[in-house]
Amino acid sequence: MHNSLRQPLNLLWLQSGGCGGCSLSLLGAESPDLLTTLQAAGIHLLSHPSLSEAGGAGLHQLLQAIIDGDMRLDLLCLEGAVIQGPDGSGLFHRLSGSERPMRDWIRELAQRAEHVIAVGSCAAYGGITSGGGNPSEACGLQYQGNKIGGLLTEEFRGRAGLPVINIAGCPVHPNWVLETLLQIAEEELTVNELDDFNRPCSYADHLVHHGCPRNEYYEYKASAEKSSDLGCLMENMGCLGTQAHADCNTRLWNGEGSCLRGGYACINCTSPGFEEPGHSFTRTPKIAGIPIGLPTDMPKAWFVALASLSKAATPVRLKNNAHADHIRVAPGNKVKGK
Amino acid sequence: MSRRIIGPFNRVEGDLEVQLQIDDGRVSEARVTSPLYRGFEQILQGKDPMDALVYVPRICGICSVAQSVAAAHALADVQGLTPPPNGERSGNLILGCENVADHLTHFYLFFMPDFAREVYRDAVWFPAAEARFRAIEGSAARQVLQARAEFMHLLGLLAGKWPHSLALQPGGTTRAIEIQEKARIIAILSGFRQFLQQTLFGDSLENVIALDSAAALENWAGQAAPTSSDFRHFLHIADDLNLQNLGRAADQFMSYGVYPERGRRLFTAGIWNGAAGTLDQTGIREDISHSWLHQQNRAKHPFDGVTLPSLDEADAYSWCKAPRLNGQVMEVGALARQVVNAHPLIRDLVAQSGGNVRNRVIARLLEIALLVVAMEGWARALRPKDAFCAQGKIPEDAQGYGMIEAARGSLGHWLTIRKGRILNYQIIAPTTWNFSPRDAQGAPGALEQALIDAPVRDGEKDPVSVQHIVRSFDPCMACTVH
Numbered sequence: 179m180h181n182s183l184r185q186p187l188n189l190l191w192l193q194s195g196g197c198g199g200c201s202l203s204l205l206g207a208e209s210p211d212l213l214t215t216l217q218a219a220g221i222h223l224l225s226h227p228s229l230s231e232a233g234g235a236g237l238h239q240l241l242q243a244i245i246d247g248d249m250r251l252d253l254l255c256l257e258g259a260v261i262q263g264p265d266g267s268g269l270f271h272r273l274s275g276s277e278r279p280m281r282d283w284i285r286e287l288a289q290r291a292e293h294v295i296a297v298g299s300c301a302a303y304g305g306i307t308s309g310g311g312n313p314s315e316a317c318g319l320q321y322q323g324n325k326i327g328g329l330l331t332e333e334f335r336g337r338a339g340l341p342v343i344n345i346a347g348c349p350v351h352p353n354w355v356l357e358t359l360l361q362i363a364e365e366e367l368t369v370n371e372l373d374d375f376n377r378p379c380s381y382a383d384h385l386v387h388h389g390c391p392r393n394e395y396y397e398y399k400a401s402a403e404k405s406s407d408l409g410c411l412m413e414n415m416g417c418l419g420t421q422a423h424a425d426c427n428t429r430l431w432n433g434e435g436s437c438l439r440g441g442y443a444c445i446n447c448t449s450p451g452f453e454e455p456g457h458s459f460t461r462t463p464k465i466a467g468i469p470i471g472l473p474t475d476m477p478k479a480w481f482v483a484l485a486s487l488s489k490a491a492t493p494v495r496l497k498n499n500a501h502a503d504h505i506r507v508a509p510g511n512k513v514k515g516k
Numbered sequence: 517m518s519r520r521i522i523g524p525f526n527r528v529e530g531d532l533e534v535q536l537q538i539d540d541g542r543v544s545e546a547r548v549t550s551p552l553y554r555g556f557e558q559i560l561q562g563k564d565p566m567d568a569l570v571y572v573p574r575i576c577g578i579c580s581v582a583q584s585v586a587a588a589h590a591l592a593d594v595q596g597l598t599p600p601p602n603g604e605r606s607g608n609l610i611l612g613c614e615n616v617a618d619h620l621t622h623f624y625l626f627f628m629p630d631f632a633r634e635v636y637r638d639a640v641w642f643p644a645a646e647a648r649f650r651a652i653e654g655s656a657a658r659q660v661l662q663a664r665a666e667f668m669h670l671l672g673l674l675a676g677k678w679p680h681s682l683a684l685q686p687g688g689t690t691r692a693i694e695i696q697e698k699a700r701i702i703a704i705l706s707g708f709r710q711f712l713q714q715t716l717f718g719d720s721l722e723n724v725i726a727l728d729s730a731a732a733l734e735n736w737a738g739q740a741a742p743t744s745s746d747f748r749h750f751l752h753i754a755d756d757l758n759l760q761n762l763g764r765a766a767d768q769f770m771s772y773g774v775y776p777e778r779g780r781r782l783f784t785a786g787i788w789n790g791a792a793g794t795l796d797q798t799g800i801r802e803d804i805s806h807s808w809l810h811q812q813n814r815a816k817h818p819f820d821g822v823t824l825p826s827l828d829e830a831d832a833y834s835w836c837k838a839p840r841l842n843g844q845v846m847e848v849g850a851l852a853r854q855v856v857n858a859h860p861l862i863r864d865l866v867a868q869s870g871g872n873v874r875n876r877v878i879a880r881l882l883e884i885a886l887l888v889v890a891m892e893g894w895a896r897a898l899r900p901k902d903a904f905c906a907q908g909k910i911p912e913d914a915q916g917y918g919m920i921e922a923a924r925g926s927l928g929h930w931l932t933i934r935k936g937r938i939l940n941y942q943i944i945a946p947t948t949w950n951f952s953p954r955d956a957q958g959a960p961g962a963l964e965q966a967l968i969d970a971p972v973r974d975g976e977k978d979p980v981s982v983q984h985i986v987r988s989f990d991p992c993m994a995c996t997v998h
Contacts, residue, residue: 195554197994198529199577199679205621206668206678211661213652223652225526231629231651233526234978261552269827270553270835274523274533306574310562313555313825349577349680405690406905432672433665434700440676440683441690445570447680458564460682503692504901 186222187252187363190244190287191297193227194271194280195307195316196258199349200298201228206432207352215356219363221253238275245286253359254291254336256284256319259300259307260329263315270314284319285329292338293362294319294330295345297355302344302375303450304328310454318344320376324450340369344376348447351429354381375450377423385474386419386437386444389427396420398492399485400500409500411443413469416460419444420473517544522978523551525986527626527651529578530993532951534963534982535833538972543982546960546967548951550836553808556998557823560941565591565910565933568941572929573680575943576994578621580679581614581671582922583995586929586943589918592686594933595908601778602904603688605894606674608775608782609701610684611920612891613670618923619850619880620716622990624649624660624746627877630983631753635973641753644743656746663711670704673697687906695900702895709888718745721885728860730868733878747881759874760865763985765966766845767870769852770795770949772928774921775890782890783921786856787841788866795841797919797928802944803838806831806953815840815956818930818942819915835997838952838961839944847871847962848925848949849989851879859886871966873988880990912936922946924990945995963989 193201204212205228216223223230224244225237232240243249260281261271268279276283288294296319299305303323307316318328320342326332335341345354358378361367373382387393395401395410402409411417419427419437422444426436437444445459446452457463463470472481495507523533531552537545556575560568572587573580585607592598599607632650636642648656671678674691683690693701709721717724718740724747727733733751742752754760772795773785787793801815809832810824825835840846851871854862861882865875912935919928925946932940952961963986970981 193530195552197574197577197580197679199574199580202577202580202621202679205625205661206665208662208665211658211665213658213661227524227526228529229625229652229657230526231633233524234522236978237524237526261554264825264827267827270825271531272551274525274531274549274551275521306559306571307554309571310555310559313558314553316554348574404905404907405685405687406692406903430672431677433669435672435676437676437682439672439691440674440681441692442676442682445682459567459570461564461566503904504694 184220186220188224188250189221189253189255190224190251191226191255191257192284194256194258194284195261195314196298196300196305198228198257200257201226203349204352204355207356208433212352212356219360221359221363224249234275241283241287244290247290251287251290252292253295253362254287254293255295255297256301257297259304259316260284260319261314261316263313266315281329288319288330288334291336293336293340293343295343295358296320297345298350299346299348299447299452302346305348306453308453321450324375340367341372341376343367343372343378346375346377346448347424348452351381351426351431353429354378373423377448381425381429382423382448384423384425384428386422386424386426387473388425390419390438391427392438395496395500397488398496399489400492400496403501406441406503407501408503408505411438412462414462415443416445416458416462417443418446418471421471422446422448424448522982525983527629528987528991528993529576530996532986532991532993534967534986536967536982541972543967543970543972546964547833548953548961548963549834550951550993550997552993553825553835553997555823555825557941557943560938563938564936565594565931565938568931568938569682569684572943575998576992577679578618579922579924579927579945579992579995581611581675581681581684582920582927584681584684585611586918586920586927588684588686589920590916590929590931591910593916593918594911594914594931595686597686597906597908599688600903600906601897602899602902603906604776604778605897606689606691606693606904607684608894609891610671610675610681610689612775612887612894613668614678615923616884616887617664617668618990619884620660620664623877623880624656626990627987628656628750629654630980630987633980635976635980639756641742641756644749645753648743648746648749659715663708667704667708670701673701685905687908688904690905692904693898693900698895698898698900702892705888705892705895712884712888716746716881717885718748721889724882724885725889729864730861733861750877754874754877759984760869760872762970762981763873763966763988764870765847765962767866768844768846769855769871770841770846770848770926771853771856772919772921772926783853783857787846788852788855792856797917799842800944801840803840803955805838805956806833807837808832808835809837818928818944819932819940821930821940821942823942834953836948836952838955839949840955845952845959845962845965846949848946849876850883850923851876852925853921854879854883873984876988910936922995924992925949943998945992945998947989947991947993947996950989951991951996
């Protein structure tokens with residue numbers, strides 16, 4: 179049914195153990211802006227913490243009306259991890275103005291929703307909030323790290339039949355969220371459009387490596403050695419772009435950017451467990467000089483063989499530029515003074 | 517007498533609850549609760565110090581860059597590292613962009629929609645305020661979202677993305693800017709300046725900056741119709757509602773200073789309590805007598821601070837600590853920053869009516885003008901092909917701090933490194949100062965003081981005066997407890 183012919187889809191957006199950064203990223207949606215896009219998709223905001231007028235008593239009434247079945251809930255978006263601590267009580271996050279842990283509200287509301295959507299890696303898997311020793315006992319809606327089963331069980335399905343849709347990322351790109359909502363509004367999002375961790379394939383079937391402007395350096399293993407170098411960030415600087423599921427270098431952020439374009443490593447923020455890589459984020463762990471995390475789908479022996487071959491063939495231009503913060507040798511030119 | 521619990525508050529960043537005691541239609545006592553604990557200071561223990569640059573921006577989605585800059589300063593402090601001029605300018609542009617975007621978001625999306633609430637339907641200015649500022653539906657929201665998004669292309673260029681960039685490093689920035697990118701940055705700033713001059717101010721940035729007294733501001737406001745610009749629109753409403761008499765705290769203002777320029781700072785550090793004073797960070801203590809934290813025998817300097825949550829504390833009502841400077845409650849934010857920095861308009865407004873709802877908003881808008889002009893200067897001063905990032909080495913054992921200003925006030929990180937790992941990392945965020953609970957002496961925090969005497973209308977469940985006062989501080993609750 180065309181959007182203009184059906185009832186608007188009611189969207190409730192809640193926040194728990196997170197930073198609000200996914201909402202702030204979402205506000206940066208462009209062409210068209212966030213509010214215009216939602217309107218075009220026939221989505222009505224019941225409540226959003228950053229945008230709506232009513233809070234307080236009005237919000238409590240709204241949540242109760244949904245739980246009582248008096249208000250239809252088509253889309254439940256949670257931003258931030260579910261907080262279970264201390265000692266499983268959930269009291270590290272109590273909904274303001276109520277005595278109940280936020281966790282209990284989320285669980286009840288999820289039972290009423292046609293679609294439950296985890297916005298960002300915290301809501302999906304626990305994310306940064308579950309880092310270190312996980313002091314707040316944070317988990318995702320339907321995952322704890324890479325293990326299925328979080329606040330909601332493995333069997334949970336929204337009323338429309340899908341598991342929790344995990345729009346992972348730290349933060350999310352505004353269009354990962356909006357394009358997923360648009361697909362739902364068009365009734366085009368099926369379980370086949372979700373990957374192994376229930377991320378929308380639309381962005382998670384790509385690698386951050388795709389479209390990386392440092393690809394030529396990667397091909398010749400002309401590697402950066404320090405912050406602001408132009409070379410490939412994989413060998414020394416901790417970059418996981420060849421393994422990270424996202425389209426950051428073909429879609430671009432804030433009009434012009436991506437982590438790689440900004441000069442720093444991809445830390446694989448769409449992946450469950452990215453918050454604890456087991457090593458320093460911006461230094462590549464190696465065994466016998468070979469990075470231990472190799473590109474997805476690539477046999478190790480081939481990688482080592484190709485790397486040593488391409489390193490031997492590295493053009494002088496790339497060798498020079500890889501260790502500089504601006505182009506010192508242009509294609510076909512000799513080395514410049516500065 | 518009646519008691520009331522207000523919350524959650526929409527259009528503040530993060531979770532907030534306020535308990536009020538009301539006598540004869542006025543708030544007689546307030547307690548401010550931060551109801552969410554995540555434990556970043558615990559998460560950071562034992563980490564590689566450089567990994568702080570991954571974790572701390574994720575404390576907060578709206579102060580993300582400010583958190584990164586504070587960490588980068590602390591990590592530079594332990595190395596004795598100073599960024600090259602390009603790194604300093606680029607860092608200032610990135611932080612300035614976040615700061616301006618935050619002020620804009622606050623004014624248009626968080627603060628002004630309260631004037632379109634039904635409670636004001638009978639006001640003569642209501643139809644215009646509703647058409648312009650109503651949450652989600654008003655004409656301003658879409659216009660501002662577009663201008664904000666275009667302006668934030670600066671962060672795509674300079675920092676890769678926003679929020680949660682790793683471009684801010686102890687030695688400068690990871691992203692060297694080429695000559696054509698410098699041109700793009702200047703073009704983006706020009707476009708944003710046009711938006712500000714046409715829509716927000718209805719005048720040039722320079723004319724707004726030149727306003728040097730309360731009388732000059734009043735005169736300027738009267739030179740055009742209230743609805744000719746959003747700043748005039750606000751001043752008109754503020755005048756009708758006497759917002760200069762609402763939400764006064766203790767009038768003790770503090771700024772850590774921010775935007776380094778070769779050893780000086782665009783906005784200076786200091787305190788103001790009717791007279792200027794210097795700031796000494798050794799006078800800072802965090803009191804936890806009313807926090808859900810394991811009690812200690814005295815308030816501690818952040819280098820000695822401990823964060824261990826505990827629900828079993830008798831007097832506790834918040835996860836927030838209570839920072840004090842030399843035992844005093846301090847108010848932080850754009851108003852504090854500009855009164856400390858001696859802007860004549862802000863000094864005059866504070867002399868006349870102190871810190872209040874109206875003056876806090878005026879200072880924020882003035883600062884947008886000041887910062888965009890400064891950003892144009894930093895952009896033009898970028899020197900493509902010169903270095904953007906100095907290199908250093910983190911020592912095995914060290915102690916250092918980074919003190920800067922986020923949009924909503926003073927932000928400090930205190931770091932201790934032992935055997936190459938983080939031993940202790942303590943953060944005091946702007947809203948930790950403004951929205952602190954009581955201290956051991958029983959002194960209420962700045963918001964708790966500002967809410968006293970707020971009028972409550974008959975039958976109001978969520979008093980609108982409380983909404984104005986709370987939002988006038990531009991609180992960020994995500995940062996507050998972290």
